[in-house]
Amino acid sequence: MFSSRTRKPENASRFQILKTRLQKVLKQQKGLTVVELLIAATILVIVLTSGYMFFGYGWRAFSTGTDLSIVNNNLRMTTERISNEIRYAGMLEIIDTADVPLNVDDDKIYIFPNATGRLEKRDIDGSDIIPHQVDDNVAFNVVFTKVNANTLSMAITETTSSSSMETEVRLLNLSNGNPIGGLSVGQALLFEMGDFGGSDGNTAIPVTNITVDPTSVTLTVGETVSITHLITPANATNQNVTFTPADQNVATVNSTGVITAVGSGSTTVTVTTEDGDASAQIDVTVNSQVINVTGVSLSESSATLVVGESMTLTATIEPADATNKNISWSTSNASIAGVNAGLVSTVAPGTVEIIVNTLEGNHSDMCYINVIDNVLLLNSYLGDRNSLTLSFSQEVTVVSFNISGNQNSKMPVDPTPSTVEAFTISFNSSLNNNTLFTLTVQNVLNQTLTINLKVTGQSWSLQ
Structure with a gap:
């Protein structure tokens, strides 16, 4: 259902003064000529009709609550600017509309078809609009086409003249997510028409959304970062925003969106549009001052x-x-x-x-x-009666030794360096043939190994 709201131009009071003066003149002049009467009547018509000129308009839609296929009363609609000027907006006719609910809480005049099909107006309490006669001099057909889940394309065609207008209606604050497709023209919807612009026809373009970049930041105490924001649509009339930190002990923000880290912790900064209260949030994490690793x-x-x-x-x-x-x-x-x-x-x-x-x-x-290795082993042995070279699986030290036949004096006092894997023992003199040599070694894990070797001729063998 569409409603109309007329707006008198800023010079309406001047017209009223002119009208009053003209009426006084008509009362005082009792002998006017036919020409004078015609001129006065013409001026009066211009004054009266000028009061109903309509410059630019917008829509707000509300569900009647009678059709579950549409969104509920939290639905809000706004339009892009319509550049065409509409005169006598109260003469708008919408086809296939639903009844206007009696409990609509607003202060506008609504136009709707009555039982006889005539257009009538309904005054809501508190209306600041001057009622005017509704007639059928101008009629419009309105058609909605679903563009996507959040957009309806609305075409308005004036049926009694060659001019036409098209605009796009964007749905905001959809609270229940019900589909918008499949609606007949105006089905279960109530529209409000109003002059949202000045007398020059410039309709205010409302803000529908705002986004920020970045959406989260991590700072160190004393650091700053600048937040950029993007208002949708880009040509919205009111571009003003406010920046509000949730905890100023963690971070502060100035009027241009520069965030300053104050103390360690986490907080948020909210950017809110002055028009429409659209908002976006930045998550802020602040770490203590950096202490470098040495x-x-x-x-x-x-x-x-x-x-x-x-x-x-x-x-x-x-x-x-x-x-x-x-x-x-x-x-x-x-x-x-x-x-x-x-x-x-x-x-x-x-x-x-x-x-x-x-x-x-x-x-x-x-x-x-x-x-x-987890086992201490003798890897190799090689020598003759004058020397013996030994190799072990691990580093070892000599614990004890013995040479048969009372020949220990032929063994050096310090036969090996400490903790080695291989070493050579050089005897002080040649050993007797068939001498038995016994050696005990120990590794770093205190594991011990005792070996018995016998020299026969010029070679050694394990015993």
Whole structure:
């Protein structure tokens, strides 16, 4: 259902004064000529009709609540500007309309077809519109076409003249999401027409939406960031917005959208349009002032592990209150030992470096890991009566030795360096043939191994 609201131009009061003066003149002049009467009548007609000129209009739609296929009373419609001037807007006729509900809470004049099909007006209490005679000099057909889920295309065609207008109606605040397609012309809808522009015909273009960029920011205390906003439509008349922080102890914002981080925490900044109360929100996270990392150290600088054994290294960031304490772990040879969050797992014998790096500042430290077999073995032996070279699976030290036949004096006092995998014993003099040599060694895990070798001729054999 369409309604009309006429608006008198700003010079309406002047017309009223002119009309009053003209009426006084007509009363005072009793002997006017026919020409004078015609001129006075013409002026009076111009004055009266000028009061009903309509410059630009817009629509607001409300559901009557009688058709469940349309949205409920929270529906709001606005249109783009219609540049054509409509005179005598009260003469608008809408086809196939529903009855105007009696409980509509507004202060406008509504035009609707009565039982006889004539157009009538209904005055709502509080109306500030001067009622005027409704006639059928001008009629319009209105057709709605669904464009998408949120848009109806509305075509208005004046049936009694060659002029026509087209505009697009956008649906706002759809509260129940019911479809808008399939409506007959004006079905179960009530439209309000009003002069939303000035006497020059410029209709105010309302704001329908606002977006912001970015929608979330992370700052450090003292930092700033500028927020940009985009109002829809871009040519909306009122582009004014306000910026409001939820917690000024965390962040403040000025009138141009510059956010300043004040204290650590999380808050939001809301941007609201002055027209339509459209709003968008920016999530703001503020971190304390950055304290740089100066170094990192590991709990161990070296270690010896048996294959299959594991150990945990702990990294200490310096200073303790550094802002970014994130670190990464790596190994120089994953085939010997790997590391995950400081947990070292050995795979095979060998030497490997476990390295820790800080993400901020790229500081590092390392631990040297020696991985040994879990069994101490004699790998090889070679020599003659004057010397004997031994090789073990792990680093060892000599615990004790004995040469049969009371020949210990031929053994050097310090036969090997400490903790080695291979070493050569040079006897002080040649051993007797068939001499039995007994040697006990120990690894770093305190595992011991005793071997018995016999020299026959110029070669050794295990016994």
